Structure formats: structure tokens, C-alpha cells
Amino acid sequence: MKKRALSFMMAGVLAAATLTGCSGGGGTAGTTVAQNQAEGEGTKAASAGETVIKVWTNDRHDSEYVDQKISEFNETNDKGIKIEMTVVTDDYANMLSMAYSSGTAPDIAGISAGQSGFDLKTFADAKILEPLNDRITDADYEKVTEASKLQYEGIDMIDGNVYWIPTGMRSGVRMEYNKSLVEAAGVTEFPNTLDGVIDLAKKVTENGGGKNYGVAFTSSVPFIRWIEGTSETSGIYRYDYKNGEFNFDGYKPVIEKSNQFFKDNSVLPGSVSQGVDAMRAQFAEGAFALWGNASQEAGVFTDQFPVTKFDWGVSTVPTLDGEVKGALTIQPQKGYMMLSSSKNKDAAWEVIKFFSSEDFLKGYLEGGYCLPISGYMSSAIDSSKTGRLADFKLQDYESVYPAVPAVAIQGDDYIATLWNAILGNVSADDAIKDLNKRYNEALDNDVSMGKIKRLIIKDFDPMHPNAGTIEYLDK
Secondary structure, rough: OOEEEOOOOOOHHHHHHHOOOOOOOOOOOOHEEEEEEEHHOOOOOOOOEEEEEEEEOOOOOOOHHHHHHHHEEEEEEEOEEOOOOOOEEEOHHHHHHHHHOOOOOOOOOEEEEHHHHOOOOHHHHHEEEOOOOOOOOOOHHHHOOOOHHOOOOOOOOEEEEEEEOOOOEOOEEEEEEEEEHHOOOOOOOOOEEEEHHHHHHHHHHHOOOOEEEEEOOOOHHHHHHHHHHHHHHHOOOEEEEEOOEEEOOOHHHHHHHHHHHOOOOOOOOOOOHHOOHHHHHHHHHOOOEEEEOOOHHHHHHHOOOOOOOEEEEEEEEOOOOOOOOOOOOEEOOOOEEEEEEOOOOHHHHHHHHHOOOHHHHHHHHHOOOOOOOOOHHHOOOHHOOOOHHHOOOOOEEOOOOOOOOOOOOOOOOOOHHHHHHHHOOOOHHHHHHHHHHHHHHHHHHHHHHHOOOEEEOOOOOOOOOOOOEEEEEEO
């Protein structure tokens, strides 16, 4: 089945048709909306007795495999269903909203890593999405996906209504490292404390003689590349679930210790002003030893920027004292939402089941497109076929945090503010005081205006963040 990426340029075409959302559209199986509208074909009628289910996704890295499986489904299923897939590469959530408003939305919309900026609550409150509670109890579906265990407040569920179930995940952050540079610096075991990593970076830099450096960062959200993971596993988190307020106090030691990388001159010069791909390329060339990012790097350093000049290792992120005191965030992905406007909901559910089936997922996961999130699929796949992705396997302390209230703050967000403190441009105390003030003022204001509700989990457990009893308060 041929797919064509639908870029933001299509927004003008869709807007002219009074759209607002992720794009779906007409056409027979094998023809995308982009083709239909660009070529003026309109919507072609399906064959007699055939039900066309339109699916949108913003993933294109997996299109070869997905296209192949869709073609097989279209040719062999005995339910008279044809899947029509469209790839939407830009402004996904807004495009979906526009299409729903205009009556041109797809039957199903996919969700990829990090939810692609998708605010589930906004779509749920607007009744754009169809709750799937009664459908996900299907025995075969539950066996493969373990849907009953993978319901995360604010991520795939709102107030008990489940809108999608992840079939894969992106791991929490890891440390990728150049084994040659680390061993040459006299270190044989990757350190499990932040102080140890700082010392390792200093040794590599001193040993490198101005040619190799210990660590590099990037201009693209550097704090969350791995330092936020160190914070989480040290039991530090930005939102106090028990009291329903933001609290950045715990970040002080992380800020002050991380600043030592710069004091020691262990950071690759110029890296903080470079994009993420530029730094990936520099890592592959051996310019520095330590890089932090999640499981997408398995593919990056295999295909996009192949590491061929040295062996590279993968380690868990360090904590402050070597002990894990909090869960490390993973990103559920590859789920499918049903639009409430679908006129063929039963057929749409059959398509969701197909994308969530053992047959589809086995090849997908063994192809290294993402990690399995259900225990069933973890045991069903041959991990030897997944390449370096196997090095990012799920740790027992990785989990999903309930979505933090999305507040409208003034000024820089916490990611930029904490990084600015790590750079030494502001003290840790001043940065923390500023964040506590701005975030809680915004939270109080948005709650009082009825824009959001205060999230409370009185029995919150940082090692099992999704296990507590969730409450939403209007004050």
C-alpha cells in the first residue's frame, strides 16, 4: 500500500475546507488524502459491501512494515474491511481537531512516542474521542496488550475513561558511552552515581588532551536528555502529588553537581549550542565519551549515524547516591484512538485489534521499531532480532507518571530554567524559588478559572507512581 506523508502544507488545503485536526480523508485503499486533494480526485467510493476505515498516524519511520501488514490485511480479512492509512507529519493534534470540526476526521488516530504534544484531556472533554472501556475487555486483546494493566491517568485515560492502549514504549533515558574512551581513562565499570559520572567525564577529558571530551549536551532540551532521569530515579520530581502542588526544591543537588561538568571543562566545546543530530554525529565520530538519551538511540547509532569506529555501551542513568528511589519515566506509544464521529465503530475496533494483535506486533517489535510494553509480547518476541534495542530493555523501576496538570506559566518552563541554573547563569536557589512561585501561581489561577483541576494522589508512591488513588479537586 502506497503512503505519502501529509505535511503542514496541507493545512492550508484543509483549512479551506473548514478543517482543524490530524488528517484523514477520502480515497480508496492505497490512496492518501494528500493525493486525493492535491490531484482533485475527491473521495472514491468503496467497493460494494466494503467498509473503508481511515487511519491517521504521525509515524513514518515504520511505514515500510506497516504498509506491508496493511496490504496483507486488506487482501485476506473476511470482514469486508479495507484500511486506508495517511501519514500526518506536522501539527498532528491541531490537524485532528480541525478535521473533526469539519466532519472529515478519520475513524482511528494513532499515538506515537511522547504522545506528540497531544493533550488527551482537551480531546476527551470535547467528546472527540470514543471511550474504549467496553471493548478492551476482549479476551484476545487483553491477552496480548494487557490493557487492564496499562491505563495511565492523563496519558491514555481520563477519569476512568480509556481512550487508547499502548502496544509499545520508548524506554526511559540511558547513558550511551564510548567504551574505548572510558577504558582508556582507567574506568572499567560505568558509575552508578552522578558524582561518579562527573569524575569519569573529567578523566576522559584529561586523558583526551584536547581531542576527546568527557560529555556533550545539545541546545535541544538538554535537561531532559538524561539529567531529568537522574532526578527521577533519585526520588526528585517537579510535582508533589500528595499535596497537589509543584515543588522544585529537590533539584538543588542535581543542579549544583551537574554544573561541575562545566567547571571541570569536561563538556565538548560548543555542544550546548548545537542541535541533537549534530551531537549524535560527533558521538559517532568519537569526539566525546558520554551521551544520554532513550531507546531511539538504538536505531540512530545503527542506521542514522552508525557507530563503527568503537564499541559503544549502554548503562542505566546514575542517581545521586547510587540508590533508586523513584520511577524512571517511560513513554507509552503505538496506540490507536477511535474518533467519536466514526460511522463504522465496530469495524474501526477490528482495525485497532489488528494493529494490536500478536502477529502484527511480533514483526513490529522484532523489527526494532519500539520496545514491548506488555509482558506477553516481551516473552513472545525474539529479542536477538531487535539489535541494540535489546540494550534498552525495561527496568523494573521504569513506569509512567500520571500527567502533571498543564498550567499556563509566564516565562521559561522548568526545563529551560533548570538548565540555565546548571549552566551557572543563575543560582540553584533562585531558579527553584522562581519555579515554585510561577508554577504554583499558574496552577492556582488555572484551577480557580476552571481551566484545569488539581490532581491529588494522597497515597502516592514514587516507585509506583501509577498505583495510587487519583482525585481531582476544583480548588
